[in-house]
Amino acid sequence: MKTVIQLITPIVTRGIRQLDDVKELERPDLEVRHSILDKGPASIESEFDEALSIPDTIKKAIEAEQNGAHAIVIDCMGDPGLDACREVVSIPVLGPCQTSMHTASLLAHRFGFITVLDRLRPIIDNMASKYGINANYVSFQAIDIPVLEISHDSAKLNEALTEKAIRSVQEDGADALILGCTGFLGCAVAMRRGLLNAGLDVPVIDPIPLTVHMADALVKTGLSHSKRTWPQPEIKGLAGYDMPGFSKP
Amino acid sequence: MKKHIRLILPITTEVAEFTSGVVEFGNDECEISTVNIDIGPSSVENEIDEALAATGVILKAIEAENEGVDAIIIDSCGDAGIYPAREAVSIPVLGCGQTSMHVASMLGGKFSVVTVLDSVIGLFEDLAKKYAVHEHLVSIRSIDVPVLDIHKDLEGVKHKLAKESLRAVEEDGANAIVLGCTGFIGCDEVIDRHLKAKGYDIPVVDPTTVCIVVAQELIKLNLSHSKKLFPTPTSDKKVVGFDLPSFDAPTQRLKVV
Numbered sequence: 001m002k003t004v005i006q007l008i009t010p011i012v013t014r015g016i017r018q019l020d021d022v023k024e025l026e027r028p029d030l031e032v033r034h035s036i037l038d039k040g041p042a043s044i045e046s047e048f049d050e051a052l053s054i055p056d057t058i059k060k061a062i063e064a065e066q067n068g069a070h071a072i073v074i075d076c077m078g079d080p081g082l083d084a085c086r087e088v089v090s091i092p093v094l095g096p097c098q099t100s101m102h103t104a105s106l107l108a109h110r111f112g113f114i115t116v117l118d119r120l121r122p123i124i125d126n127m128a129s130k131y132g133i134n135a136n137y138v139s140f141q142a143i144d145i146p147v148l149e150i151s152h153d154s155a156k157l158n159e160a161l162t163e164k165a166i167r168s169v170q171e172d173g174a175d176a177l178i179l180g181c182t183g184f185l186g187c188a189v190a191m192r193r194g195l196l197n198a199g200l201d202v203p204v205i206d207p208i209p210l211t212v213h214m215a216d217a218l219v220k221t222g223l224s225h226s227k228r229t230w231p232q233p234e235i236k237g238l239a240g241y242d243m244p245g246f247s248k249p
Numbered sequence: 250m251k252k253h254i255r256l257i258l259p260i261t262t263e264v265a266e267f268t269s270g271v272v273e274f275g276n277d278e279c280e281i282s283t284v285n286i287d288i289g290p291s292s293v294e295n296e297i298d299e300a301l302a303a304t305g306v307i308l309k310a311i312e313a314e315n316e317g318v319d320a321i322i323i324d325s326c327g328d329a330g331i332y333p334a335r336e337a338v339s340i341p342v343l344g345c346g347q348t349s350m351h352v353a354s355m356l357g358g359k360f361s362v363v364t365v366l367d368s369v370i371g372l373f374e375d376l377a378k379k380y381a382v383h384e385h386l387v388s389i390r391s392i393d394v395p396v397l398d399i400h401k402d403l404e405g406v407k408h409k410l411a412k413e414s415l416r417a418v419e420e421d422g423a424n425a426i427v428l429g430c431t432g433f434i435g436c437d438e439v440i441d442r443h444l445k446a447k448g449y450d451i452p453v454v455d456p457t458t459v460c461i462v463v464a465q466e467l468i469k470l471n472l473s474h475s476k477k478l479f480p481t482p483t484s485d486k487k488v489v490g491f492d493l494p495s496f497d498a499p500t501q502r503l504k505v506v
Binding site for chain 2: 109135228
């Protein structure tokens with residue numbers, strides 16, 4: 001039986017997450033369905049953006065479970081709405097930041113996080129603390145390119161990422177690296193090559209392939225998140241939001 | 250090409266019940282094989298056992314990589330020899346303890362380990378700190394059954410595990426359970442049923458099966474441990490009493506696809 005993973009890209013901009021990217025993750029026994037938001041920000045680069053992305057992400061998660069998905073992956077390194085989604089559904093919901101930080105800790109100890117803008121530093125600091133993995137988080141680097149400008153020049157992007165990666169390892173002591181924006185999908189290969197050329201043999205984690213694969217692994221074992229940590233919300237009055245199954249008419 | 254995962258049991262006792270459930274996870278895409286260490290303890294229940302098991306694990310890890318195995322799992326929650334083995338080889342080496350604790354953290358936040366004997370409680374504390382998940386570990390409970398006695402009364406063991414798991418949830422605040430011995434393979438179903446009957450819907454992590462599926466995905470992702478953190482040893486250092494291969498030959502490197 002095919003495993004169905006729903007990838008929810010929590011922005012309204014079409015074309016940032018190409019259908020081809022998503023389809024490349026599929027296998028004969030794995031289907032990846034994709035949704036983007038109808039309400040929310042054009043891209044996520046701040047707490048403000050994240051907050052505005054959450055309500056429709058929750059709705060898309062509810063709908064995904066209703067439509068037969070076996071697991072959900074949130075397509076943003078802020079893991080926006082991860083906790084809320086885990087309350088409203090029972091199927092596994094994974095955030096790529098949490099999954100990457102834990103996987104980096106499995107494969108190394110100290111990891112570096114390489115992302116788009118410096119202003120994300122406090123957000124990522126908070127996430128490492130929240131996930132209890134702070135001890136391993138040693139490096140934050142930003143390439144200073146906004147999310148919506150990423151796909152414009154892939155050679156420039158790979159060069160910028162590799163330069164920051166080498167710094168993260170040599171100057172900050174990282175033993176593993178996390179691509180800190182899901183828009184960097186596919187860049188891990190060039191980065192790893194650049195690092196090996198510099199004599200640095202460290203794993204480079206590409207969060208979306210990793211998280212989709214981990215979701216598949218969890219479905220195979222029948223494991224999901226704890227309903228004690230994330231219990232089903234009560235149905236009560238809710239103005240202005242249509243949450244199927246949770247809004248009172 | 251068919252992939253191959255090798256489970257190394259860091260004990261010298263062959264226990265069919267420990268390995269029979271494992272081979273089932275193999276399929277057309279991935280073969281799973283198991284091997285015991287040749288030198289070491291009959292079971293792992295304390296620090297001395299861990300220390301004596303490590304060398305055997307290192308030797309079996311090197312053997313596996315030379316045979317073309319794609320990933321290694323140390324089939325014990327004590328992860329005997331994991332870091333030395335990661336230095337010796339480049340293919341992924343996963344420990345059941347490390348992997349299960351990370352998965353429990355991701356899925357539950359707070360977790361308890363329910364294990365064999367009091368003598369391993371300190372070991373688990375240290376591992377949780379080493380693996381940076383100590384903040385999530387709320388308690389470690391033991392059912393007071395030696396590893397090699399597990400299959401003398403498996404039903405009794407399952408009930409004890411269920412009882413301690415329930416106490417971990419109700420008394421210690423656990424939101425997830427890690428089975429703290431790979432000899433408990435397959436016991437998760439009974440515990441899950443028992444907890445659900447009390448109204449608790451929480452993940453019960455069976456370390457061996459979780460480690461296998463994670464290893465399968467890491468192989469597909471072409472990811473392995475950091476060779477910067479776990480560099481290959483140099484060969485010009487003399488080692489007495491162990492027949493170690495030369496590390497001069499280039500170890501298998503992950504292909505940059």
